[in-house]
Amino acid sequence: MKASSVVEATCEAIFELVMCMDGTRFEWDSSFQYGSLVEEVDGHTAILYHRLQLGWLSTLLWPRDLCYERYWRRNDDGSYVVLFRSMEHPNCSAQPGFVRAHIESGGFKISPLKSRDGRTRTEVEHLLQIDLKGWGVGYFPSFQQLCLIQMLNSVAGLREWFAQADETHTVPNMPVMMSISSGSVSSKMGGESHDNFNQSISLDEESDEYEDCLTLEPEEMMDSVDAENVMKQPDEDPLDQLDLSSFSGNLRHDDRDNIRDCWRMLDGNNFKVRSKTFCYDKTKVPAGKPFMKLVAIDWFKDVKRMDHVARRQGCAVQAASEKGLFTLVVNVQVPGSTHYSMVFYFVSKPLVSGSLLQRFVDGDDEFRNSRFKLILSVPKGSWKVRLIVGSTRCLLGKAVDCTYIHGPKYLEIDIDIGSSTVANGVLGLVFGVISTLVVDMAFLIQANTYEELPERLIGAARVSWLEHSSAIVPQLEPNTSTE
Missing domain, CATH: 3.30.530.20 (START domain)
Known part of the structure; x- marks a missing residue:
């Protein structure tokens, strides 16, 4: 009642x-x-x-x-x-x-x-x-x-x-x-x-209103808004022409509604991020199109934690490298009697020197931990889970242990959910009953200065009614990580 x-x-x-x-x-x-x-x-x-x-x-x-x-x-x-x-x-x-x-x-x-x-x-x-x-x-x-x-x-x-x-x-x-x-x-x-x-x-209380952001005077900000608007997304993006069939991932991609055990790309507008004027007025706007493209998701299981999955032969990282693309691999590790990993593969054109993404990829772990953010929501599922999760946003490096592995043309982020009781309680609950849920996840690099704004998503995905039984045991090569 x-x-x-x-x-x-x-x-x-x-x-x-x-x-x-x-x-x-x-x-x-x-x-x-x-x-x-x-x-x-x-x-x-x-x-x-x-x-x-x-x-x-x-x-x-x-x-x-x-x-x-x-x-x-x-x-x-x-x-x-x-x-x-x-x-x-x-x-x-x-x-x-x-x-x-x-x-x-x-x-x-x-x-x-x-x-x-x-x-x-x-x-x-x-x-x-x-x-x-x-x-x-x-x-x-x-x-x-x-x-x-x-x-x-x-x-x-x-x-x-x-x-x-x-x-x-x-x-x-x-x-x-x-x-x-x-x-x-x-x-x-x-x-x-x-x-x-x-x-x-x-x-x-780590909402955006309490996070650090370099504040400008209103006059300075308004004078430069027009010039900064050149950051708007182009009408045509070469990544849109990518054939996803050339990238392998064991979780099925299906853009239709109400299909079980699959993932689909999101346009990003159901997530809100910091606007160009956030440092002045704390406003947020729909995120819009991500600047990287999600090409595959793997759903793995094993008796032990799965680290550095980008070394697996035939994975999406290698296909992207052959096309001259850079890959960001996000490996969400969920502990338990059986360990699970949900692995996202985001690709982009070669890194632009001086861009926020380039500084994140080539930066140190302290910088990465202070910027890498997850936005999580559950649009469909039990009221209990939806109440707990709400619209969760979290600087992952401050909440859980993140390991960064920088390889040729890729950066892998291994996120150990089990390293935090609170994170394990929230995300562990979601993954524990994920077969009854539709889960939206977005990743971004937090923008802290006016020059870095507005924020844009790395990528976003909807995972629908995922079955634990569809996870597979990966065949990983010997670990040769460089970091």
Whole structure:
């Protein structure tokens, strides 16, 4: 079930209140009795213990409690997503006198709206699928639904809480939650988790508004806009005439809609990038046509991580080199009991000296790590995955370990998703259920100065309902990397 409401408060204030598990929660959540922290997994994920105050036939039915994983993220548009999923934990065993309910899926989505009459407005959506367990669910058919409605009414509670708050009222800080030990509840306060959580918020706020960009005076910028517009894309691009059949990739290319287990090229307009005037006004524009051409995608699997895949005989890199083209290879490595790699091959004409791409290819790892960016979105798939991913953009070199291999007429970037808990949580979730998703991915080199703007995509692709079974084990030559 789902409940939604418009709340006159900022996304940040609502998010902080939703995350609280202290006494302030009694003021807006009528189903809350007690909450505590079991484990802080990382800055975005925590395991919580939660007792429900359902108040329905309390003399006949045992009270319910929960042990669940809570994951949160902040999207580039300022919205927040908070997701819940029940789980077992050794330090959160069944409590005497309680029935352990089970959250199948649920969470909050907190999205900014346009202000009205000068008042900040935010839409809050609360989705919840829960099994309250116990014999009462079967004997009292209305028990499950009435309790669920009571829990979803917290959305109305949020609206009323902020409506009653005067202008001097401040939202409490991020919660200091009590820890829980195996089999019993402790009253010891977990102050360390509070500090870590506040720290994690600042680390997550890496939207473009907070990234470095050399700022020019408006007069300087406007005077040179016309001259800089010569960077517009040509009407005809020799890369458009490339015959993709000469490039091998085991994942099928199909530009038709609703075709499974394949990839297609995107024109880039569904991604937004920094405009020419971004350093002045922070505006973004549709990306438009990429400056490199995606010619093939490989979908690999193996019992170990697959590094330097460009050395494989017969791959797209060698075909491009024979045509005098440069190739950028992006190898997205997903760890697990079976390791997977999704490998993108982008080609271009020989590098232009002094261009951003040339400086990226020939630069050092520090420069590359500070510029290589991924934009990820899920246009089709389960609501849970779409809420988690949103429109994710990430400087990959700052989030995960990237290895750069510079060979003859190519640069390969091996992206180890498993090196970051947060990245592995987001991208690992996507790849784990990728057969049920349509995933859009774009790569670019971030522009930080006025001369480098506007940004252009390296390339973009849509991968539709990819099957794990279609991945193959690559035959890799002995590693002879130069970097």
